[in-house]
Amino acid sequence: MTQSTLQVLTSNAKLLKASASKYAIYGVLIAVAAIVVATGMASYVEHGSISLDGIISAQQNNVALWLLDLTPFGFALWGQYVSNVMAFQAGALVVDQTNELRAQAAAIERRATYEVTHDRLTDLPNRLLLQDRLEQALHLAQRDQLSLAIMIMDLDRFKDINDALGREQGDRLLKQVAARVQSAVQETETVARSGGDEFLVLLPTIANENAAIQSAVAIGNALKAAFDLGGSKLDVQASVGIAIYPDHGHSADELLQRAEVAMYGAKQEKSGYAVYDDKQEINSPRRVTLAGELRQALEQDELLLQYHPKLDVRTNQVTELEVLSRWRHPRHGVIPPDEFIPLAERTGLIKLVTLWVLKKALHQVGEWARAGIDVGVAVNISAQDLHDEDLYDRITGLLAANRLPADKLVLEITETSIMIDKERASSMLRRLAETGIRISIDDFGTGYSSLAHLSILPVKEVKIDKSFVIDMMSNPKHAKIVRAIVDLGHNLDMTVVGEGVVTEAVYRELARLQCDSLQGDHVSTPLEAEALAEWLLQVPKLKKVQGI
Ligand code: C2E
Ligand code: CA
Ligand code: CA
Numbered sequence: 001m002t003q004s005t006l007q008v009l010t011s012n013a014k015l016l017k018a019s020a021s022k023y024a025i026y027g028v029l030i031a032v033a034a035i036v037v038a039t040g041m042a043s044y045v046e047h048g049s050i051s052l053d054g055i056i057s058a059q060q061n062n063v064a065l066w067l068l069d070l071t072p073f074g075f076a077l078w079g080q081y082v083s084n085v086m087a088f089q090a091g092a093l094v095v096d097q098t099n100e101l102r103a104q105a106a107a108i109e110r111r112a113t114y115e116v117t118h119d120r121l122t123d124l125p126n127r128l129l130l131q132d133r134l135e136q137a138l139h140l141a142q143r144d145q146l147s148l149a150i151m152i153m154d155l156d157r158f159k160d161i162n163d164a165l166g167r168e169q170g171d172r173l174l175k176q177v178a179a180r181v182q183s184a185v186q187e188t189e190t191v192a193r194s195g196g197d198e199f200l201v202l203l204p205t206i207a208n209e210n211a212a213i214q215s216a217v218a219i220g221n222a223l224k225a226a227f228d229l230g231g232s233k234l235d236v237q238a239s240v241g242i243a244i245y246p247d248h249g250h251s252a253d254e255l256l257q258r259a260e261v262a263m264y265g266a267k268q269e270k271s272g273y274a275v276y277d278d279k280q281e282i283n284s285p286r287r288v289t290l291a292g293e294l295r296q297a298l299e300q301d302e303l304l305l306q307y308h309p310k311l312d313v314r315t316n317q318v319t320e321l322e323v324l325s326r327w328r329h330p331r332h333g334v335i336p337p338d339e340f341i342p343l344a345e346r347t348g349l350i351k352l353v354t355l356w357v358l359k360k361a362l363h364q365v366g367e368w369a370r371a372g373i374d375v376g377v378a379v380n381i382s383a384q385d386l387h388d389e390d391l392y393d394r395i396t397g398l399l400a401a402n403r404l405p406a407d408k409l410v411l412e413i414t415e416t417s418i419m420i421d422k423e424r425a426s427s428m429l430r431r432l433a434e435t436g437i438r439i440s441i442d443d444f445g446t447g448y449s450s451l452a453h454l455s456i457l458p459v460k461e462v463k464i465d466k467s468f469v470i471d472m473m474s475n476p477k478h479a480k481i482v483r484a485i486v487d488l489g490h491n492l493d494m495t496v497v498g499e500g501v502v503t504e505a506v507y508r509e510l511a512r513l514q515c516d517s518l519q520g521d522h523v524s525t526p527l528e529a530e531a532l533a534e535w536l537l538q539v540p541k542l543k544k545v546q547g548i
Pocket of ligand 3: 463466
């Protein structure tokens, strides 16, 4: 329950009590007036005039007046009683509503957490949750010297089925497949859907390779009977790739990548299942081999960084740069982050990517600081980074090594990343924020949460997702969303950044709405360190928006 709701309910209780007291005072006043009039009348009737002697005698001898004299006390007591009863009832109301609001907030939070960790179509855990469980299982297996298996299952020809029968029937099939796979495994084993027609199965402890093979065969058998899609019967086969700890890898990312290679091997051989073998690598598609090459790319410094300025609207200065990574691949050329970051996230390599980026970017900012260029840097952080216990020590260590104060670093995190494991993410963010590092919510408006909900975290900045900003001049709905985020952000004491500022018109409109910082091609495209340093010299010459 929020502080303001509590305040409203408490002040309502006070209001009720005050109003009951007010009516009791009216009662007392009327009773006193009645006594005065009645005493005067009694004096007149008995003595023919209203005199002091007559009034005293009436008060001493008239029994009816004695009773009347008691009424103000009656009203005062009644007023006290009623106001206390009302306050008590209002108090009970406050307690009732508090409990109800608490229950509602908890339900919303449970729902949000469920949505980011489960697949909507099949209700199975999603890849993120499975990855988390795989990491926990690996931890136990390493400690107790046990084996485990991760299997990736992909339906054969699912795309053809989808194209021929339509999406709705495709979804129906996936739901039935999910139910059958789940019924073929043990309760301690996790089945997850990782998107499309790909499913993952975690066997947290296995006696040997044979046990994993038996499980893959059981899944194959469960899919043997034809599927019933509202009248039409359909035969479906699947290919399962198996990777085993410790034989085929020691980390979650290695095992997942190898299970995928094995799955393509099974598809190639039409064997239903296959256990990982390094000979299968040559037949894997680009994204699978890229995942395998990423670790090496980091070691060989194949990633490069570009810096994207955030322009402060009020001062017309650039005090912060967002760092964006690209992969300069020896065969495929420059690969954009939208292609390799999701890959790194899928395979768990993202932690190494993030550390690489932090290391390089903080070193660069330290160099700039020593050369008299005073800028901060914003680094994009993924969900898994927030679950990495080492992150805090690494970051504080890098800041110290480069002699940078903590407020030179901003961590940009999407709302969805925070929701995946809110408790863990929040505690990491709090620890980081306590050192002075600033936390920024990226791509705001695209996730499930509300800003008010996020405001319990130490968030200093919110970035409006570029999809709302880019067309805000021609899309009134988006313009309204942008305005609402700016206002709400300010009310919650956050700085608001507009990203995707491509035109002068958007630039002016955001400045008019008092958006604090702007980012986008109209200010500057992302630049490599050297070009960026040169560009920074031009900033004072940038035209300032009129009237801001
Ligand atoms: P993001 O964090 O939302 O970054 C903004 C993206 O929008 C960048 O694309 C940036 O170049 C682009 N952008 C911003 N303003 C404009 C504009 O006015 N016009 C156009 N055409 N584009 C604009 P980029 O560099 O391709 O990055 C895409 C996403 O990849 C980023 O989205 C971020 O989520 C992720 N990413 C990039 N580098 C890293 C990294 O080092 N670590 C992690 N975890 N994610 C990264
Ligand atoms: Ca970002
Ligand atoms: Ca963004």
